[in-house]
Amino acid sequence: MLGIDKLSYQSRWCRVSPLRKFALYLLMLALAFALPPLGQGILLLVIAAFTCWLLRVGPVRYLRWLAVPLGFLLLGVVTIIFSASHQTQALLWSVPLGTWHIGIDAQGLQVANQTFWRSLAALAATYWLVLNLPFPQLIILLQRLRVPRLLIEQILLTWRFIFILLDEAQAIHRAQSLRFGYRTLPGGYRSLAMLISMLFSRVLLRYQQMVTTLEVKLYQGDFHL
Numbered sequence: 001m002l003g004i005d006k007l008s009y010q011s012r013w014c015r016v017s018p019l020r021k022f023a024l025y026l027l028m029l030a031l032a033f034a035l036p037p038l039g040q041g042i043l044l045l046v047i048a049a050f051t052c053w054l055l056r057v058g059p060v061r062y063l064r065w066l067a068v069p070l071g072f073l074l075l076g077v078v079t080i081i082f083s084a085s086h087q088t089q090a091l092l093w094s095v096p097l098g099t100w101h102i103g104i105d106a107q108g109l110q111v112a113n114q115t116f117w118r119s120l121a122a123l124a125a126t127y128w129l130v131l132n133l134p135f136p137q138l139i140i141l142l143q144r145l146r147v148p149r150l151l152i153e154q155i156l157l158t159w160r161f162i163f164i165l166l167d168e169a170q171a172i173h174r175a176q177s178l179r180f181g182y183r184t185l186p187g188g189y190r191s192l193a194m195l196i197s198m199l200f201s202r203v204l205l206r207y208q209q210m211v212t213t214l215e216v217k218l219y220q221g222d223f224h225l
Contacts, residue, residue, distance in 0.1 A: 008134040012054045018137040019144060021129060028125035032118055040117035047124040054132055065127060066120070073119050080112040081105070135159060161203070168202045169195065 008014065013021065031043055052062050081104055133141070142152050172195050176182065181191035 004130065005135060007055050007057070007131050010056060011132045012056075013132050014134060018133060018141040021133055021137075022141055025125055025129040028128065029122055032121035032125055035121075037113055037117040040121040044117070044121045044124050047121070047128055051124070051128045051131060054128075066123070069123060073116065073123075077112045077116050080115060081108050161207075164206050165199070165203060168206070169199055172198055172202075 028043070028047060032040060035043060048059070048062055051057075052059055139152060139156065142155070176191045176195065180187075181194075182188040
């Protein structure tokens with residue numbers, strides 16, 4: 001299974017109703033958007049500690065998860081902090097660039113601070129929901145929220161084919177590695193190209209097998225959810 005799926009099944013709240021989890025997630029999001037930056041920072045610490053306790057993971061591993069989107073967040077915050085103006089009085093610190101001055105704006109610094117902590121708190125809340133909600137409970141939640149049945153079926157099939165894709169890719173990569181396909185850089189590129197082409201054909205074959213299985217079982221266009 002995927003790492004996220006493994007973590008969701010080892011959660012202490014694995015058996016808790018998905019509706020309760022979703023309600024708590026909405027409460028976390030509301031607090032993340034309503035609280036001031038200091039409150040958002042405290043909320044971030046509380047959610048992070050709660051997530052680590054539920055999933056039985058250490059804080060270092062959790063920080064690694066946060067480091068994935070943190071680069072994009074910092075890039076967005078930097079663009080908010082810096083501003084361009086003809087007048088240096090409007091900037092706390094500036095560098096002349098022709099007739100313009102590029103520097104740090106006081107208002108932009110305040111907005112960046114609010115955006116940073118709000119985004120981290122909302123991200124921690126989203127991580128909490130995703131990592132504590134097994135996929136079967138997600139399907140139940142979507143049904144309770146009256147999501148169209150066709151969309152739920154598409155999500156279910158997409159999730160199923162992710163596992164098929166990873167399984168086929170790992171099998172091909174393992175066979176290539178045993179034949180020293182990635183020993184050199186040129187050989188690695190050739191092996192990667194072969195992996196992609198073979199993966200496409202083998203996934204299509206698995207799809208045809210699934211269609212045949214459904215026809216044998218008198219599939220009428222609806223999955224039993």
